[in-house]
Amino acid sequence: MAKNKAQDDGSWGKLIRDIVVILLLVLGIHSCVAKPFYIPSDSMMPVLRNGDRLIVSKYPYGWSYASVSFHLAPKTEGRIFGKLPERGDIVVLEHPVTRIDYIKRVIGLPGDTIQLTNGELSINGKPVKREVQPLLALPVDPNLPIMGSSLDRFITRGADGREMLELPIVRETLPGGATFDTIDMGPGYTTDDYGPIKVPADHLFLMGDNRDGSADSRVDTSQKGLGGPVPFDVIAGRAEIISFSTDGTAIWYNPLSWFNALRSGRAGTDLRPERSSTAK
Numbered sequence: 394m395a396k397n398k399a400q401d402d403g404s405w406g407k408l409i410r411d412i413v414v415i416l417l418l419v420l421g422i423h424s425c426v427a428k429p430f431y432i433p434s435d436s437m438m439p440v441l442r443n444g445d446r447l448i449v450s451k452y453p454y455g456w457s458y459a460s461v462s463f464h465l466a467p468k469t470e471g472r473i474f475g476k477l478p479e480r481g482d483i484v485v486l487e488h489p490v491t492r493i494d495y496i497k498r499v500i501g502l503p504g505d506t507i508q509l510t511n512g513e514l515s516i517n518g519k520p521v522k523r524e525v526q527p528l529l530a531l532p533v534d535p536n537l538p539i540m541g542s543s544l545d546r547f548i549t550r551g552a553d554g555r556e557m558l559e560l561p562i563v564r565e566t567l568p569g570g571a572t573f574d575t576i577d578m579g580p581g582y583t584t585d586d587y588g589p590i591k592v593p594a595d596h597l598f599l600m601g602d603n604r605d606g607s608a609d610s611r612v613d614t615s616q617k618g619l620g621g622p623v624p625f626d627v628i629a630g631r632a633e634i635i636s637f638s639t640d641g642t643a644i645w646y647n648p649l650s651w652f653n654a655l656r657s658g659r660a661g662t663d664l665r666p667e668r669s670s671t672a673k
Contacts, residue, residue: 423462425451430485431472435542436601437483437496439449439529439560439574444536445638445659449485450628454478459487459629470626477502477625478597479569480516481666483632485560486599489623490614497609498634500567501598501622508588509611512577512604514569515589526574528561532559535641541608543578570669578605587611596622635662 422428427445432445441447451460454569455474458466464487478484485496501507506517514521531537533556537546544558551557563577582605592598599619612618638659644650 394440399513414571420465423451424460425456427451427633428462428630430494430632432496435537435539435540436603436606437498437546438544438576438603439531440602440608440664441496441635442482442531442638443539444641444656444657446636447664448633448636450633451630452629453631454625455482457626457628459627461631464492468626472626475625478631480567480569481573481668483664483666484516484597484599485629486623486627487629488611488614488619489627490620494629495599495619497599497601497607497619498573499597500600500610501592503592503596503625505592506589506597507575507592507598507610508590509584509586511580512582512585514565519559519568521568522566523565524564526564528575529558529561529562530562531558532556536639536643544576544603566669571666572669573602573666576603576605581613584611590621593624595625597625597628598622632664634664635659649668 402659420596427448427450430449432441432443432447435443454493455477457472457473457475458469469635480499480502482499483496484499485494487493488495499501500514501516508515513523524568533548538548538558544560547560549557549559560576561578562574564572564574566572584607590598598610598621600609600611608616608618610619610621610623612620638656639651640655641653642650
């Protein structure tokens with residue numbers, strides 16, 4: 394009997410050890426290589442929609458305390474193998490005050506002067522190229538738009554009676570050539586006029602693509618914004634690809650509904666912006 398008890402104790406010890414190893418491996422992959430990320434808002438529309446699931450890589454900019462998943466690491470200064478993002482990259486970051494995960498686009502690098510006038514962005518005194526695009530029509534679903542969204546006023550009803558969002562799109566091209574679509578809801582928003590402000594060393598200026606519906610570097614922290622340029626150390630990784638997207642109709646106890654809730658055409662979408670070699 395003593396021998397059997399010793400064997401049982403050894404089995405439990407091995408099980409606990411294996412569980413710890415697995416947890417450490419998962420944490421290591423999450424923190425150093427890549428992790429999934431869920432989009433819970435419309436601040437990065439039209440590129441990202443509520444219900445999108447992303448893959449975020451952890452290594453492109455090196456590693457800092459913000460790289461550690463689940464906000465387990467204490468705040469420290471500096472990065473290992475640090476490399477600045479490019480303008481136009483979509484990054485995941487820890488909010489510098491609340492440590493909640495945010496996702497925004499890099500607009501300004503250290504030394505850049507950022508200004509918005511009537512919603513039009515200028516970098517280092519030069520207006521960013523803007524091209525008005527045709528209205529973007531998207532079907533309304535339980536995940537789009539989110540409850541209480543400022544996009545509600547763009548809901549229309551199609552000929553088939555289905556509700557649609559018809560969004561005003563402006564394509565921007567940043568210095569360096571990154572090109573992407575933004576939503577411009579028109580004048581009258583407090584974030585339409587900002588700066589000029591010079592981005593300090595080791596800081597980044599971040600904005601959402603839904604320019605009039607994003608709490609970003611233009612918005613004070615008391616209003617859930619980032620309160621200006623953010624330290625490079627808060628960047629946790631770069632958004633790479635959409636793994637899948639759901640419309641909010643899935644029911645957890647009905648596996649069939651999981652498949653029916655998948656949005657077609659979203660999986661595999663590359664989130665790296667197109668870059669023109671001729672842009673300066």
